[in-house]
């Protein structure tokens with residue numbers, strides 16, 4: 622495994638919390654009566670407040686790993702920890718944003734964003750109402766709070782999905798190719814927005830992406846996985862000042878390094 626030393630100080634967060642550890646995480650599924658190995662002893666540590674991207678060949682197991690960190694599935698071997706506690710199921714402190722915004726079509730933007738607290742019976746709590754309003758403003762949907770999802774553009778719908786995840790004050794926010802279906806311009810805007818939200822809100826970010834440039838624009842580290850069953854091929858520190866310029870020599874060098882690993 623290639624490891625580069627982290628020299629850029631991890632951003633300090635007031636609410637310190639959100640550290641992720643996967644230890645020897647192995648996952649397999651059954652396909653046509655035969656076991657399909659998907660993750661092979663994946664060991665990773667993400668300190669609280671870091672932003673990490675996961676890249677690797679299609680089908681290698683990136684989404685599978687994200688689901689294990691979210692607590693949506695359990696590994697066949699190994700352990701996943703959040704702040705030292707074993708992850709045994711989903712928890713509002715760990716949010717996830719998918720490629721599709723998955724908004725409920727019959728609810729307004731405001732009601733979709735307030736769905737988590739509503740399910741927890743906290744919809745009318747004044748702190749929750751204030752938080753829902755703050756998140757609507759934070760993602761720039763103030764004038765669309767009463768709109769239905771069908772009235773939103775793809776980028777706006779994904780902003781609503783981000784706000785819905787942020788309402789729960791997640792310490793960990795997991796992203797599974799959240800910008801994959803957006804046009805290049807909207808994608809670039811939302812990349813900047815995600816960095817801003819990460820800085821403002823102080824969560825630990827883990828993003829699966831196929832786009833090496835996106836990984837380098839956003840992340841403190843890029844983890845490169847092998848083909849299935851996924852093993853960590855490299856753990857690369859992105860020691861570049863933000864906002865990052867894609868034509869900077871350091872950026873181009875890292876992009877070359879990662880693309881070479883992905884072609885192995």
Ligand SMILES: Nc1ncnc2c1ncn2[C@@H]1O[C@H](COP(=O)(O)OP(=O)(O)OP(=O)(O)O)[C@@H](O)[C@H]1O
Nearest residue numbers: 650651652659678679680681682683684685686849
């Ligand atoms: N619930 C499941 N049951 C059976 N097989 C599954 C299940 N979930 C995932 N797989 C298989 O596990 C492998 C890894 O899937 P995963 O979705 O994690 O890949 P990925 O790296 O996210 O791929 P992509 O980049 O295309 O999204 C695939 O071969 C997939 O078919």
Ligand SMILES: [Mg+2]
Nearest residue numbers: 683684685829
């Ligand atoms: Mg996937």
